[in-house]
Amino acid sequence: MWDVKKSIFIDRSVDEVHRFATNPKFWYQWYANLSEAENILGTGKKGTSMDMKYFLLGRERSVHVLVEENARVGNGYVWRCFVTGSFDATQTWRYLTKDEGTELNFEMSYELSGSIIGKVANTFYIKKLMSNSVEQTLQNLKDICEND
Numbered sequence: 518m519w520d521v522k523k524s525i526f527i528d529r530s531v532d533e534v535h536r537f538a539t540n541p542k543f544w545y546q547w548y549a550n551l552s553e554a555e556n557i558l559g560t561g562k563k564g565t566s567m568d569m570k571y572f573l574l575g576r577e578r579s580v581h582v583l584v585e586e587n588a589r590v591g592n593g594y595v596w597r598c599f600v601t602g603s604f605d606a607t608q609t610w611r612y613l614t615k616d617e618g619t620e621l622n623f624e625m626s627y628e629l630s631g632s633i634i635g636k637v638a639n640t641f642y643i644k645k646l647m648s649n650s651v652e653q654t655l656q657n658l659k660d661i662c663e664n665d
Contacts, residue, residue: 525621595609
C-alpha cells in the first residue's frame, strides 16, 4: 500500500464545506479525474454506495465507493470511504474548524492490482500522478467553496 496525505485551508465554515463535499452528486465537479456517480444509494452518509469511473493514464477505471463513516467529531467532521475495483483505496477526509474557516486534511492509502511491474511503475510514476491529482482535487474544492 502507498499513502498520500495533503491539507488545505478553505475560507468557509466547516459545516458548509462538509455538507457540499460529502454529497456524491457533486463530486465529479471538483474531484479530479472522476466521473459522475452511477447507481447511487444514499446521500453521502454512512452506508452510501455508488459506481464511478476514475481516469488514470488515459484509461477509464471502474471503481465502487462505499462510505464507511460520516460523523461529527469535536469541532469538525470525519468522512471515510472504501474504494474497490480497478484499485483499492481507503480515503479519510477530516474537516476541522480553523480561523472561522475549514482546515481539510486528506489521507489516502491505495494499492494497485497487478504485477511487480505495476508496483515499480507506481513507485516511479503513478505515485506522483496520484499526489498531483489529490492536490488538484483539494484546490478545486477550495475554489468552488470560496466562490459560491
